[in-house]
Amino acid sequence: MNKKKAVFLDRDGTIVVHEPYLSSPDQLKLLPNAAEGIRLFRESGYLVIVITNQSGIARGFFDEERLVLIHKKLMRMLKEEGITIDDIYYCPHHTEGVIEQYALDCDCRKPKPKMLLNAAKQHNIDLTQSLMIGDSEVDMLAGKNAGCTSILIRNGCTDSINTPSITGMEDYVVKDLLEAARLFIR
Ligand SMILES: [Mg+2]
Ligand SMILES: [Zn+2]
Secondary structure, three states: OOOEOEEEEOOEOOOEOOOOOOOOHHHOOEOOOHHHHHHHHHHOOOEEEEEEEOOOOOOOOOOHHHHHHHHHHHHHHHHHOOOOOOEEEEEOOOOOOOOHHHOOOOOOOOOOOHHHHHHHHHHOEOHHHOEEEEOOHHHHHHHHHHOOEEEEEOOOOOOOOOOOOOOOOOOEEEOOHHHHHHHHOO
């Protein structure tokens, strides 16, 4: 069976407006052009997979049950735009967490590539044909570590603490997901 290509998307600052430790479905706001960009990628045969660090779980700000609700709402919002996504992977861990079961130096938190590697296995993805798109340096590194092309989003609603400037870890810099899609689809 032929391997598929995928676009791996960070969530906060890439698909939705970056709210630090977003903990309620009501806080979700799609970024301008995000739905349109995802639609273009899907129409040209990319799997669309969300890859997100959610250390708010380890830090005790919200639990996994709450995160599932948030992701259900995100799927619904995208569905209203006519878009389905293929999967969501999240890392709930952090070394400085206060919830014991999540307070560890895991092997999945970006910039580690584990979530992308798991997705590649489960969805039969060719990582060398795939893209990692995000708004912070850890996204760019996770993409590189998995053997993907990394694309940095600079939409102004972004994780400026973790990416104070363009770091040179990215292959391309774009404004938003639509610009990213147009770069790779003709
Ligand atoms: Mg982000
Ligand atoms: Zn983890």
